[in-house]
Amino acid sequence: MRVFYADQFVLPLPPGHRFPMEKYRLLRDRLAAEVPDIQLMRAEPATDGELALVHRPGYIQGISEGTVDPSIMREIGFPWSQAMADRARRSVGATIAACRAAFQDGIAANIAGGTHHAYAEKGGGFCVFNDAAVAIRLMQAEHGRHSRRPLKVAIVDLDVHQGNGTARIFRDDTSVFTLSLHGAKNFPFRKEPGDLDVDLPDGTGDEAYLHALEHALEELGQRFDPALVIYLAGADPHEGDRLGRLKLTWDGLEARDRRVFDWAWQRGLPLAFAMAGGYGHRIEDTVQVQVNTFAAAASYARRWHNRPR
Template sequence: MQVFYATQFVLPLPAGHRFPMAKYQLLRDRLADELPAVQLRQALPATDGELALAHSPEYIQAISDGTVDPVILREIGFPWSPAMAERARRSVGATIAACRAAFNEGVAGNIAGGTHHASADRGGGFCVFNDAAVASRLMQAEQLRRGRRLRVAVIDLDVHQGNGTARIFRGDDSVFTLSLHGQKNFPFRKEASDLDVDLPDGCGDDEYLHALEGALGELERRFDPGLVIYLAGADPHEGDRLGRLKLTWDGLEARDRRVFEWAWERGLPLAFAMAGGYGKRMEDTVQAQVNTFGVAAQYWQRWQNRRR
């Protein structure tokens, strides 16, 4: 299973910064040690033209040369640096590459990505560029060159609403945005996805999985995708310091398995990204993500068996 990374670009964050930058390298190391089915590949950077499929040229240029409005930088939550700009491009490039690999092999992943708070002309919430939005539009363009009109379902199960993705695709009936998130969590001013499912603080496994089942049923009734992009946030876990939900390890694994099974049953290629995770113990966030890759590898193997 092809998995794309940009862990060599580490943001120079100030001491005490709450973003767990080290989790990406820890995840990559765990995957290399524990999942022999995973083939780790370095992501290429998204080009200006690719980024412009979802972002304004002015914003792309400002991120590239460091002339970002300080207000927007504060909303993003990272200081500007060349590494920040390059990592943002590579994170998008990783989801692009995962989508292309998924068309060939059924399932592929991005160690980072899921930067769903970025909209066309600004970032926010630790998100610079919106990888799912850029990848969706690029896959549509590439498939159109082959004479196929592609519809994309973005299944966003990060605990925070995918406001940037919703805003970018507002009024676009070729992309379906589904967000299952904490009702009282960030962002406090939400955008309208095609389907939003608000969850109460303290929501546990049974309530969450029931809501997910209903959401997938509604997605299927309203939309017929040819590609799924799955944001597999670790932050619904009960050990997350920002999540406010109470999913157990078993609940998170059941969530992942249900999404992969849903795509598998319909023969839909699926690319996934890690999105958020802010465990009180970083090891818990990494474990949740390792578990997601473990489930993904099982479904990747199913695809390979189907192709033989």
């Protein structure tokens, strides 16, 4: 299974900043040591042209040059730096590469990504560019070179926060289906309507969450016929997350991941996944959730490899 990373670009964050930047390096180190059958690959940066499939040219230029409006940077939550701009491009590039690899291998991943709060014209909530949206537009453009039918893509967003930017970008697009399970009272407090939004109360545990997910995937399958799945495997529904407010256990999150992977596997759908959010009281807990996701994914990658052609 090919896994793409960009953790060599570290944002210079002020002391006490709540974004756990170190988790990406810790995750890559643990994957290299503990999860067999994965190939770690450095992500290439997304180009201006690729980013412009979704984002406004002025916003791209502002992020690249550090001239973006300070109010937008405050909404993003990071101070501007060249490392921030470079990392944002490579995070998008990693999801692009994961989508291409998934078409070949069945499943692939981005160690970062899941930046679903970014709109076409601005970022927000620790998200600069919307990696899934850019990757979808590029995959659709590449698909359009040899087919008149549009490439249909389903986003299964299981970060604890609703993907408001993604929902807005694809609001009137029938070729993309946005499914989100998220905390009803959590950020963003003004939700953007997606194709299927499942609002969960604070304290939702394993049984209720998995029941809601099962029904949501069933409805997705009834309403939409994708050729590609992008999965945002957020660690923040975990009971030890500072910002999540849900109560999923280790076992519940692993069952969640396996249900999504199995849903795609049963339908023969390529799946690319990204890590999205995770803000554990202990960074080791966030990393463990994500290691478990990759371990589950690796088992499905082996099944894809042995699938009859």
